[in-house]
Amino acid sequence: MNEAVVQVEHLRKEFNGTVAVADVSFNVRHGEIVGVLGPNGAGKTTTIQVLLRLTTPTSGAVRVFGKDLERHRCEILQRCNFCSAYTALPANLRVRENLRVTGGLYGVKDLPGKMDRLLELFEITHLKNKVTGQLSSGESTRVNLCKSLLNDPELLMLDEPTASLDPNIADKVRKLLRRIQREQGITMIYTSHNMRDVEEVCDRVLFLHKGGIIAEGTPQAVIAQFNHKTLEEVFISVARSGDLLAEATE
Amino acid sequence: MRWHRIQALVLRYTYLYTRSVPRVTEILFWPLMDLLVWGYVSVYLHRVGGVSGAANAFMFLLGAMIFWDILYRAQQGVTLSFLEDVWSRNLLNVFVAPVRVSEFVLTTFIVGFFRIAVTIGVLAGLAYALYSFNIFSLGMSLVPFFANLLLMGWALGMVTTSLIMRWGQGAEALAWGVPFLIQPVAAVFYPLDVLPGWLQPVALSIPATHVFEGMRQVLRGEGVSAASLAAAFALNAVYLVAAALFFRYMFTVARRKGLLAKLGTQ
Ligand SMILES: Nc1ncnc2c1ncn2[C@@H]1O[C@H](COP(=O)(O)OP(=O)(O)OP(=O)(O)O)[C@@H](O)[C@H]1O
Ligand SMILES: [Mg+2]
Numbered sequence: 001m002n003e004a005v006v007q008v009e010h011l012r013k014e015f016n017g018t019v020a021v022a023d024v025s026f027n028v029r030h031g032e033i034v035g036v037l038g039p040n041g042a043g044k045t046t047t048i049q050v051l052l053r054l055t056t057p058t059s060g061a062v063r064v065f066g067k068d069l070e071r072h073r074c075e076i077l078q079r080c081n082f083c084s085a086y087t088a089l090p091a092n093l094r095v096r097e098n099l100r101v102t103g104g105l106y107g108v109k110d111l112p113g114k115m116d117r118l119l120e121l122f123e124i125t126h127l128k129n130k131v132t133g134q135l136s137s138g139e140s141t142r143v144n145l146c147k148s149l150l151n152d153p154e155l156l157m158l159d160e161p162t163a164s165l166d167p168n169i170a171d172k173v174r175k176l177l178r179r180i181q182r183e184q185g186i187t188m189i190y191t192s193h194n195m196r197d198v199e200e201v202c203d204r205v206l207f208l209h210k211g212g213i214i215a216e217g218t219p220q221a222v223i224a225q226f227n228h229k230t231l232e233e234v235f236i237s238v239a240r241s242g243d244l245l246a247e248a249t250e
Numbered sequence: 251m252r253w254h255r256i257q258a259l260v261l262r263y264t265y266l267y268t269r270s271v272p273r274v275t276e277i278l279f280w281p282l283m284d285l286l287v288w289g290y291v292s293v294y295l296h297r298v299g300g301v302s303g304a305a306n307a308f309m310f311l312l313g314a315m316i317f318w319d320i321l322y323r324a325q326q327g328v329t330l331s332f333l334e335d336v337w338s339r340n341l342l343n344v345f346v347a348p349v350r351v352s353e354f355v356l357t358t359f360i361v362g363f364f365r366i367a368v369t370i371g372v373l374a375g376l377a378y379a380l381y382s383f384n385i386f387s388l389g390m391s392l393v394p395f396f397a398n399l400l401l402m403g404w405a406l407g408m409v410t411t412s413l414i415m416r417w418g419q420g421a422e423a424l425a426w427g428v429p430f431l432i433q434p435v436a437a438v439f440y441p442l443d444v445l446p447g448w449l450q451p452v453a454l455s456i457p458a459t460h461v462f463e464g465m466r467q468v469l470r471g472e473g474v475s476a477a478s479l480a481a482a483f484a485l486n487a488v489y490l491v492a493a494a495l496f497f498r499y500m501f502t503v504a505r506r507k508g509l510l511a512k513l514g515t516q
Contacts, residue, residue, distance in 0.1 A: 015508055046508070052346045055508045077348040086515040088339040090262065092269045101265070104258025105347040147343070 003066070005030050005155055005187045006051065011060035013046050013211075020046040022211035024060075028155075033181055033188040035202030035219075037195075037231075039239040042208040044191040048157050051189070052082055064155065078106065080155045083148035085141060085163035091133025095124075095143055098132055099150060106151035118146040121176065137164035145173065149180070156188045162197055170194070174201050195232040205231075207238060214238065251356070255349055259357040266334060277365065281319050281373050288315040289381050309469045312383050314439045316373045317399060317465055321458055322429050323369045324403020327362025328355075329410045329425040336419065341514035351501055355494070358411075359404050366400055388465070391474040395461050398479070401486040402457045406432075408493040412500035418513060437462050457485040 006028040013021040021043040028034050036044045049055040050062060053073050062069045064076045089098040096115065103111040119125045122142040127135060135143065141164050148156060158177075162170045174197060180186055192198055198205060199219045207215035207222065215222050215238070219231055226234045267273050292308040335341040344354065377383040386392065410428045414421045435449060436458040445453055453459045464478035504510050 020508075045511070049508065049511050054342060054345055054505065054510050054514075056502075056505045074348040074350060077346060080346070082342070082346040084342070084515075086339070087342045089343060090266060090334070090338040090340050093262070093265045097265050101258050101262040102343070102347070104261060105255050105344075105349060107252070107254045 003030055004028065004063075005032075005065060006189070007061075007063040007066075008047075008051075009061045011047065011050060011062065012058045013043070013050060013055065014058045019211050021050070021057075024208070024211070024213055026206055026213065026216070028187055028189060030187055031181065031185040032204060033177070033190055033202050035198040035205040036189060036191045036208060037193075037198060037205055037235065038208030039235075043211040044208055045159055047208070048082075048159050048189065048191065051157060052077070052080070078151070079153060080157065081148040081151055081153035082157045082159070083144045083161050084159035085137075085144075085161060086159070087144070088140065089132050089143065089147060091131070093132055094128075095119075095130055095132055095135075096128045098143070099147060102147050102150050108151055111150075114150060115146070118149055122146055123172070138166055138169055141165055142169070142173070152184070153186060156186050158188060158190045160191055160193065162192060162194060170197070177201055195230065195235055199231050207234075209238065251350065251353055255347075255353050256357050256360070259344070259349070259354065260360055263331060263334070263357070263361050277323075277368055278372055281323075281369055282376060284315055284319060285312075285373060285376050285380070288312060289377070289383075293381070308381075309383065310466055311439060312377055312381065313385065313388075313465050313469055314462060316370075316377065316385055317395065317462060318433070318438050319369055319373060320366045320396060321399040321403050321406075323365045324362040324400045325406040325410065325429050326403075326425070327365040328358040328404055328407025329414070331358040331361045332411045333414065333422065333425060336414075336513050339515060341510060345510055345514075351498065355408065355497065358407065362403055362407060363400060366396070366403070370396065388468050391464075391468050394474075394479050394483075395465060398457055398461050398482040398486055401483075401490060402461075405486065405489040405493040408497045412493075412497045415504045415509060415513065416500050418509070419516070432456060432458070435459075441466060454481075455485065457482045457489060460485070 004027040008027070009025050011021055011024045024043070024047065036047060038044055046055065050057050051064065051069070053069055065079065067076060069076060093101070099115045100111065103115070108114060116125070119128055122145060124139060124142050124146070127139060127143065132140065132143065141161065145161060148158070162173055165173060177188065178201060181188060190198070190202060202219060204217060205219055205222055206213050215225060217225065223229065223231055223234055226237065228234045228237065288311055292311040295311070296308045335344055374385045377385060406429060410424050413424050435445070435453045436456045437445065437453055438458070442450060442453055442459060442463055460478040460482035464475050464482070467473070467475050467478070
């Protein structure tokens with residue numbers, strides 16, 4: 001299956017004169033994991049927020065599942081989900097209560113069964129009755145991931161999901177995400193500052209700098225394109241000479 | 251609108267309120283304090299006045315205090331529900347879900363309704379126990395009065411929420427401040443004709459004014475004024491529509507300026 005799940009055409013987003021995203025066009029195919037990388041302030045989070053319609057674009061078109069996002073927001077969001085290190089579930093609710101509420105919002109069928117399976121998958125069954133606010137940041141990240149898979153999303157947007165995980169859990173989460181993608185064919189858009197994450201998880205990367213895409217392709221292709229050995233080296237060299245590159249690609 | 255989403259949001263607030271001791275006490279604490287202060291002020295007035303009018307003043311003050319609290323709690327129900335999501339960094343989880351803005355607002359209305367139900371229960375019970383003041387002696391006319399206070403509370407709640415959405419957590423104090431901006435003109439604790447002539451038309455444009463005037467009329471034994479009630483309902487209809495439009499407009503602005511995301515992650 002190769003149809004585009006996400007189609008972004010000439011997306012531009014300005015905030016009071018600050019250009020967060022200058023002119024970005026890309027497609028995400030069904031079942032693909034696309035990594036969005038770039039230095040701080042490159043426009044990654046803004047792009048994801050536009051895709052979730054938390055923010056409206058200044059110009060450009062966004063289609064998800066072949067439908068116009070503006071006109072079919074609810075229908076599209078029903079089939080998507082989102083997880084970020086910067087959001088939280090209400091702190092004084094228990095984990096299972098938070099998941100129950102999320103399940104209700106999406107109208108999930110067989111909610112108790114699904115909750116149990118996801119908690120088990122992320123190895124946090126023992127946290128089920130804990131108060132969410134008492135979890136460590138890595139534990140709550142995993143709860144957030146459970147939340148984001150509860151409605152069997154076809155498109156999952158992850159904004160730095162592994163930011164607070166220890167290397168062991170981060171490794172497990174990466175493998176889990178790959179497995180979920182393989183087994184359920186979920187399409188994912190993934191931002192991370194951890195190049196290891198990106199190399200291991202993503203089929204394709206979009207390299208954003210100052211609101212524009214300056215490189216695109218499989219992690220290996222991007223590494224080769226810049227004559228480097230790792231994505232981390234590419235990142236650093238691009239971030240430092242990004243202005244020149246951005247000019248060159250204009 | 252989908253009922254399962256509203257149900258899920260209401261469930262969340264139910265958890266939120268029942269899990270938190272400060273939230274439960276807050277619902278009980280302030281009404282109790284108000285009642286004690288205003289109740290004893292009334293008792294004192296009754297004593298120093300000693301004239302026939304003072305008995306009325308006693309009822310007027312207590313009645314006004316209870317009615318005011320209902321308006322205030324209804325507004326708080328709406329605004330604090332929104333703020334709860336901001337404080338817990340949960341706002342994005344709500345709005346990345348397929349929740350319509352109207353469903354979110356309706357949920358806050360329901361929360362407002364339950365808050366006033368609790369407030370009425372607590373205040374009516376305490377007023378009776380402490381001062382033998384039975385608010386239910388106002389009879390069935392209470393229902394339309396309460397309904398109007400609830401409606402106005404919802405409208406005010408939408409306006410304050412919109413302002414907080416637009417100006418962020420710095421504007422949070424508005425949640426508690428806005429109702430008090432109208433208190434002096436809404437003829438809460440004194441009759442309309444105490445206000446200077448030029449201010450009276452302003453007062454009459456506020457739905458609550460008609461409720462407070464109507465309440466005093468009933469307490470004086472003059473019966474329910476259909477005109478007061480009609481005026482209150484009509485004004486509330488206008489204010490609710492205006493507040494809803496304002497909310498929708500501010501929500502659009504918030505989306506354009508990326509404020510939802512900012513409010514939801516800071
Ligand atoms: N609501 C907003 N109002 C004004 N400017 C904003 C807003 N949101 C983002 N920006 C600006 O847009 C630019 C892109 O921000 P964005 O959050 O998309 O970057 P990012 O690529 O996610 O960065 P990071 O790696 O730090 O998370 C930044 O310069 C930021 O200051
Ligand atoms: Mg970001």
